[in-house]
Amino acid sequence: MVLRKGMLSGLVVLSLSSVLSSCDQTTSTVPETASPRRVSASGMTSADSVAFVAEFPGGSPALATVTTISLEAGDSILVSVQSTDCSGNPETVNVYGVISGVVVSGSCLTLPGTTVQLGPAAVAGTVSFRATHQSYGQGPSGQVSGSFPYFTVGMNDGYGDTDYNDVIISVQVIFHCAPSGDAILDLPDFRSRYDSLMKISKVDSAVGRRQEWGMRVVLDPNSPSGMSVNWPEFQGGPCGVELSWDNSTIALIHSHPYFDNELSPCTAPVPYISDWNGGGSPEDWAVPKRPYSATPQWIFRFDPAVAERDRWKNKWRYQVTSRDCFVRNSIFPFE
């Protein structure tokens, strides 16, 4: 990151701290509908999928065989009937597993468009879906495609065909991230912005194609939180981005688009270690507007009050989970 001088006034610092402390106190569990990266139907990561395809090069990975969706405790599902090709009256769809019960039931022709929310799951586990014709009976577990949190399930009832289109439903997993405790990271729209920041930084592309990007969190009286995320604002290069700020700026977040242990063009011939120097360059630590750096795996906040000799034990480090939740990670015994 490259610094650009900005303006700073005592008045702004005062209002900033009041907004942040207010937010810290009122942070609540927020439904999360952003699409986390690299997790597919059965909880596979993209690396898992690559391994799967490598092992079974002729087949389409997972689509023909996955019949369950993984849930964590507290997850709910939003089910919507997309289409039907059945004759049941009633035609019934049931869900089994950590959420169970009747999803929909009625004349086959009337089911499309029906939406129902079920859950939350009391414990972690899986769910599967089956369709039942009032005469032909229940079919096998439906086939699941898609990736977290959006799935499609095709089902056959007991009629005996094998096209898995008697009832087709979409299933969205509605999950909750526990608050991280950080006022910025817990903003309702921050997770989706983080996801977008990683995507525009091309973290899933070859290292040579990646770029740092930056975004600001600014005062916004029209937002319930009093803040909003401006994105995207700053486009950088593979090893740095120039940031700027003004009086409305509350925080600055920029990407370090590299995974831990990866040979990056910025560190070659040696691998990148995200948490060195507390996760940021000396320039990162010098930004006066609540600076953060974000990698695909971690978010670090830099407190300018921390002495240079103590930066290595930066305690504001948050691990990014596979669901794009942020969990504060305390690896230092003296915290």
Next chain:
Amino acid sequence: MTIVLIRSWRIAVFAFAVSIIGTKAAAQASLRCRPADNYSANMISNIQWYDTTTNAQAIYKRDSVMHLPVVNAGQVTLVTDERICTKVVDAYTALPNGYTPANLYVIKMGTKGYVSHDPSRKVGEFTVFFVFNTKYVRTGGWGG
């Protein structure tokens, strides 16, 4: 006449001062070891933590990615011996795509080698750290 003498005296003092400063500057310019400061203190503490942590993720990084030698925390010390720093500078020069740092931080890792860092050499906001064995052969390193 008096005025001329005073001027001569001043010129002599000035010339002497310039020669002293010049000698000092020349001596400092030739120093290869960067002196202890907050930056080096932060480096040493960070290395000591990696060498003593019980965190599995950090241990993996240390041993399999950074190839940082494991020594007692007390053996992680800043090198002030110019002969060692000069050898490390030479080792930088000998690396593939190497260059010759003006000076650098060299951290002694007990009897197992050295960690070195040239903070003036940056790629964007990133800097690198090299690990050398006692024969000044690079055996590891990392960037951040």
